Each structure stands twice: as C-alpha cells, then as structure tokens.
Amino acid sequence: MGFTGMEAQKDEDLVTDLTGIHHVGSYARIDNLINFENNSASQLLLVGQRRITIDDVHDSDNGPLRVSISAIETPLFDKKNQMIKAYSNEIVAALREIVKMNPLFKEHMQYYSQRIDIHNPYILADFAASVTTGDGEELQSVLEELDCESRLKKALELLTKEMELSRVQQSIKEQVEEKQRILEFIAVSKLLGKVQGRIICLVGPPGVGKTSIGKSIARSLNREFYRFSVGGLSDVAEIKGHRRTYIGAMPGKVIQCLKTTQSSNPLILIDEIDKLGRGYQGDPASALLELLDPSQNTSFVDHYLDVPVDLSRVLFVCTANVTDTIPGPLLDRMELIRLSGYDGPEKVAIANQYLVPKALEKSGLKEGSEHVPPTLSLTEGSIEDLVKRYCREAGVRNLEQHIEKIFRKVALEVVENLANTSHEDQHNFTISPDKLHKYVGQPRFTSYVYLERMYDKLQPGVVMGLAWTAMGGSSLYIETTTVQTKGGKGSLVTTGQMGSVMEESTKIAHTFARHKLEQVLEPDNAFFEADLHLHVPEGATPKDGPSAGCTMVTALLSLALDK
Structure with a gap:
C-alpha cells in the first residue's frame, strides 16, 4: 500500500x-x-x-509512523446516466486520438486493456488518468474523487492536456533538423530538472513561426509564456530596472514577467534580439549577457528590487531575423536554430488548415454562423494564385494578411447583399482565381513560376545566380557584353549598385577568367583587348557579398567562348 x-x-x-x-x-x-x-x-x-x-x-x-487503514468502497453509479455515457465516449475517443499521434501509447494500452474492464466508468477514468503525464497533484485529485461523473470529468481534462501535448510534439517533429535540437534541449532540461547550457535562439525570415514555436514549447512543458520585444531598445533600465530614487521607476522586464505569470519557471521569449539599440542610457546587449548566462543568472540583481533573484529555472528563447547584428559575446551564449522558409505546397497547406478558418472566424463568416452564404469558399486554385502571384516571401504573414483582406471585403458584400433580400440567393461568393484582382488588386508578380525569367533562352554572357537576403533569397542575373572589341584596353566596367566587396569579386573574376582563357584561346583573340561591361539588373537595389565570383567568371567565360 x-x-x-x-x-x-x-x-x-x-x-x-x-x-x-x-x-x-x-x-x-x-x-x-x-x-x-x-x-x-x-x-x-x-x-x-x-x-x-x-x-x-x-x-x-x-x-x-504507523496507521490503521480501510478500503474505500466504490459507490454505485446509474448506468442510464447520459453524462456518464458522454464522458466515457469522449475519453475513449481521446485515447484513440492519442494513440494515433503517439505510438508509444499503443503498446501501453494493449497491455492494460487485456487486464482491466474498460467498460466500467470508474476503471476507465483511472486508466485514462494513468496513461497521462499529469503531475502528482492532478493524479491525486482523480484518486480522491469518488463521484463517478466528477472522476470522469477530471480524467478527461488530463487527457485533453495530453492530446495538446501530443499535437505539439507531432508538429515539432515535422521539420526534423531544427525541431530535433529543441527536443534535445527540452529532454536535457527535463532530466536535470533545470535549464542548463546555451539559450535557444530561433533565426529565420519573418513569418515562419518563430514566436509560434516558442508558444508550443511553453505549452509542451506546461509553463507560463511571456513575450517582450527588445527591437530598438536602447535603455538598459528596461532590462535591469530603474533605481527607486527616480519618479516613475519600475522593475525590469524580467521581474515584471515573474510578477505577471506568478511563476518562477516561465518561458520568456525575447523577440527581435538582432535589432537591439544602443544609446547614452547604456548598452542593453551587455545587460542581456548576465541575464542569458546560466552560470550568472542564479543571482540576477534588478536595480529596483536590489536583491538577488534566481532565474536559473526560467527558460529563455530568443528570436532573430539575422545574426550579423547580434553582438559576438551575446551570440556566443546562444544555441542557434535556423528556420527555413516555406515552399509553395507548404504555404497552401498552412492556408487551408489554419489561415482560412482563422480569417473566417475573425471576419464573422465562420461556418454555421447566421447569414453566412453556403456558396462562400476560397478555392484551392485561388490560394495557389495568392502564393505564386502575390505572396512570395519566405513566411506566411503576408499570405495571412491577403486572406484576411479577402474575407473583410466578402463580409462587406454579405452585409450589402442582405439589405437587398430579393437578390440574396443569386449572389455567388465562391472566390475563384479570376476574381482575386477584385479583392487584392493586380498581382505583384506576373509570372506563375517562382523563378521569374527575364530571358526565354539565356544568351552568351548572361548567367543566372542566387542571392541571399534576410527574407529568404531570390534569383538574379549577371549580364556581360563587349563595349569595344578593337583598340580597347581590356578594362571592365561594372554597374548595378554593387558594394565594395562585390566590386573586388568582379576584378578577381575578370583576372581569373582571362587567365583561364589564355589556355584555350589564341593570344591575338580580340577578347583580350576588348573593353567589357558587367551589369547586375535591378540597379535600384544595393547588392554586396563575397559569393558572386563563380557566377561572374561563368558569365565572362560564356561571353568569350560564345556559348
């Protein structure tokens, strides 16, 4: 016992x-x-x-301590009670859902289903509670509950939490590489009973779900979630707190988080850490060094409280778009997990499963609501057109804004249509690709393909390259041509707003290409004295970086060999 x-x-x-x-x-x-x-x-x-x-x-x-004990008799229950039947059916359905999402439960259920009578609601509630990962107090509450209906209700609440946990685990496992590192971090923290090691920093383009991943981690660990942004922050007092001698003094963000969440181990998401400012009030990045160092934050001193606060149990997660602007000492304390953007099919799936239902609810057009026309739908082709012709960014934030814009205009049409009852059933609210321009304007990208080509067929001297941007990346062309073939000096002119590093790459590429051509061309070939012009299109966009040399060499060789 x-x-x-x-x-x-x-x-x-x-x-x-x-x-x-x-x-x-x-x-x-x-x-x-x-x-x-x-x-x-x-x-x-x-x-x-x-x-x-x-x-x-x-x-x-x-x-x-010695005590006398007695067995607790199980009260009888009404087999015709509809609430008991309903709770039992919900528990069975929840168990089946959990088995689908987490195969580890399948063997557990097969073992115990052969040894217990799951048709007894008392036993069913006990079994359902036993397969969850609820804490001791929650399981003790089920153990002490003698009323059949109340016990089933408590067990169902635990199963619902377990289902949510399983859903989060399943969503985290979908993108294996970055999510696997998060699971490893959580597993180590779980075994140690505290957070140790480096702080997680999620790096990726806007709209790829960095904040959502932070919320999912908090839900899976059953921790309170608190977010604050440090983008543009230039006052160190926002982190360390104000001295109490000043009017309007208040604690720093971290102490306010502990007060708001009423918890000593919340998950704190520090957003936009790559956009920290710096002013005469101090350097917030230096203040974060103490906060994010597990060996130092056990005695973090806020200026307002002026007493050491143990932050070792707090889980910090940071987000950033790029790492170039994060100070080196701060970056050294964080474990980088890079999140890539979504491709077309992934964006369409996210829109169908999440963005469209959310936008319908926010616009008052949720299915089953009064006055919502039965013909209302956003077709699969329309979503694909939105992705291909309007929203080519790495994330889905812009796609969400376009979908919400569509349904806001549809809501206005529905209200106007209701005023004219004689034509209520004649209006068609099916949004097909040919109607998109009516709701979101003309497309920003006129081609249906992601890689919009300026040339149907590349001519000699033109090579396509790839460019990296904080938004994910894009394609660009390197174009070369001869300016003067006879009597030239063999010079190279560059245009296209290239930075100093890229200008150096063009000179190196020109020298390397001439050296290689000397091995295959005659010494008196006109190319060696021809003046050349190298251009990178979209001259209004600044470009820089050291990785375009290979593309430039290829373009010069293509021009010289006429291939």
Whole structure:
C-alpha cells in the first residue's frame, strides 16, 4: 500500500505525522520484481487493487509512523446516466486520438486493456488518468474523487492536456533538423530538472513561426509564456530596472514577467534580439549577457528590487531575423536554430488548415454562423494564385494578411447583399482565381513560376545566380557584353549598385577568367583587348557579398567562348 507525499514533504525521508501525506492512497500488489546487474537496484511493477484511506494513527517511539487503514468502497453509479455515457465516449475517443499521434501509447494500452474492464466508468477514468503525464497533484485529485461523473470529468481534462501535448510534439517533429535540437534541449532540461547550457535562439525570415514555436514549447512543458520585444531598445533600465530614487521607476522586464505569470519557471521569449539599440542610457546587449548566462543568472540583481533573484529555472528563447547584428559575446551564449522558409505546397497547406478558418472566424463568416452564404469558399486554385502571384516571401504573414483582406471585403458584400433580400440567393461568393484582382488588386508578380525569367533562352554572357537576403533569397542575373572589341584596353566596367566587396569579386573574376582563357584561346583573340561591361539588373537595389565570383567568371567565360 502507498500514500503519496505532499509538495512540502517531498524531500523528507521519514514521515512523522499525517500533515506530510495525502489521506487517500492505493493498495497495490507486486506484479513483477526486476533486479539490476550486481544487485545495485531493483525495479518493482505494482498493480493497483483498491483505494484505501487512513483511519487512525498509532503511537510510535522515534520510528516510522504507523496507521490503521480501510478500503474505500466504490459507490454505485446509474448506468442510464447520459453524462456518464458522454464522458466515457469522449475519453475513449481521446485515447484513440492519442494513440494515433503517439505510438508509444499503443503498446501501453494493449497491455492494460487485456487486464482491466474498460467498460466500467470508474476503471476507465483511472486508466485514462494513468496513461497521462499529469503531475502528482492532478493524479491525486482523480484518486480522491469518488463521484463517478466528477472522476470522469477530471480524467478527461488530463487527457485533453495530453492530446495538446501530443499535437505539439507531432508538429515539432515535422521539420526534423531544427525541431530535433529543441527536443534535445527540452529532454536535457527535463532530466536535470533545470535549464542548463546555451539559450535557444530561433533565426529565420519573418513569418515562419518563430514566436509560434516558442508558444508550443511553453505549452509542451506546461509553463507560463511571456513575450517582450527588445527591437530598438536602447535603455538598459528596461532590462535591469530603474533605481527607486527616480519618479516613475519600475522593475525590469524580467521581474515584471515573474510578477505577471506568478511563476518562477516561465518561458520568456525575447523577440527581435538582432535589432537591439544602443544609446547614452547604456548598452542593453551587455545587460542581456548576465541575464542569458546560466552560470550568472542564479543571482540576477534588478536595480529596483536590489536583491538577488534566481532565474536559473526560467527558460529563455530568443528570436532573430539575422545574426550579423547580434553582438559576438551575446551570440556566443546562444544555441542557434535556423528556420527555413516555406515552399509553395507548404504555404497552401498552412492556408487551408489554419489561415482560412482563422480569417473566417475573425471576419464573422465562420461556418454555421447566421447569414453566412453556403456558396462562400476560397478555392484551392485561388490560394495557389495568392502564393505564386502575390505572396512570395519566405513566411506566411503576408499570405495571412491577403486572406484576411479577402474575407473583410466578402463580409462587406454579405452585409450589402442582405439589405437587398430579393437578390440574396443569386449572389455567388465562391472566390475563384479570376476574381482575386477584385479583392487584392493586380498581382505583384506576373509570372506563375517562382523563378521569374527575364530571358526565354539565356544568351552568351548572361548567367543566372542566387542571392541571399534576410527574407529568404531570390534569383538574379549577371549580364556581360563587349563595349569595344578593337583598340580597347581590356578594362571592365561594372554597374548595378554593387558594394565594395562585390566590386573586388568582379576584378578577381575578370583576372581569373582571362587567365583561364589564355589556355584555350589564341593570344591575338580580340577578347583580350576588348573593353567589357558587367551589369547586375535591378540597379535600384544595393547588392554586396563575397559569393558572386563563380557566377561572374561563368558569365565572362560564356561571353568569350560564345556559348
């Protein structure tokens, strides 16, 4: 038999009074005993038999506490009670859903379903609670509940949390590389019982779900979530707090977080850490060094409180678009997890499963609502057109804005159509690709393909290259031509707003191309004295970087060899 200890008594080895334990426990039978190697430890498998309660306490002289117990009789329940039937059906459905999302539960359920009567609602509730990862207090609450309907309700609440946890785990596993690192970080923290090691920093283009991943981690760990942005922050007092001598003084953001969440171990998301400012009030990046260092934040001192605060149990997650602007010492304290953008099919799937239902609800057009026309729909082709012709960014934020814009205009049409009842059933609210211009204007990109080509067929001297941007990336062309073939000086002119690093790359590429051509062309070839012009289109856009040399060499060789 066993009784679980309360939170205040968990570290005590010897129980000397009843204030340290719960009064309702379990009478269990030892089903299996496994001895580990060298008899260093043993593992018991216990099978619960019945609930028991403490009746009386017997005096003991400096020894273990001795009590008298009795079995708790299970009350009868009404088999015709509709609420009990409904809760039981919901629990069975939830268990099936959890098995689909988490295969580890399948073996667990098969083992116990052969040994218990799951048609008994009392046993079903106990079994449902036992397969969850609820904490001790939640499971004890189910154990102490004798009313059938209330026990089923509590067990269903635990299963609902487990389903949410399984959904988060499943969504995290979809993109294996970056999400696997998050799971490793969580697993280590779980085993140690505290957060150690580097702080997670999610790096990726806008709209790819960095903040959503932070929220998912908080939900999966059952922690409170708090977000604050440090973009443009130039006052160190926002981090460290103000001195109490100043009017309007207040604690820093971290202390305000602990006050708001009423928790000592929340998940704090520090957003836009790559956009930290710096002013005469101090350097916030330097203040974050102490905050994000696990070896120092055990005694973080806020200027307003002026007492050490232990932040070692707080899980910090940072987000950034680029890492170039993050100070080196701060970047060294963080574990970078890079999130890539979404391709076309992924954006369409996200829009169908999440963005469209969310936009319908925000616009008052949720399915089943009054006055919502049955013909209202955004076709698959329309979503694909939105992705290809309007929203080519790496994330889905712009796509969400376009979808919301469509349904806002549809909501206006619905209201205007309701005013004219004689034509209510004649209006068609199916949004097809040919109607998109009516709701979101003319397309920004006229081609249906993602890689919009300026040339149907590349001519000699023109090569396509790839450019990296904070938004994800794009394609560009390197164009070369001869300015003067005879009597030239063999010079190279460059245009296209190239930076100093890229200008150096063009000179290196020109020298390298001439050296290679000397091995395949005659010495008197006109190319060696021809003046050349190299241009990178979209001259209004500044370009710089060291990685265009290969593309430039290829363009010069193509021009010289006329291939």
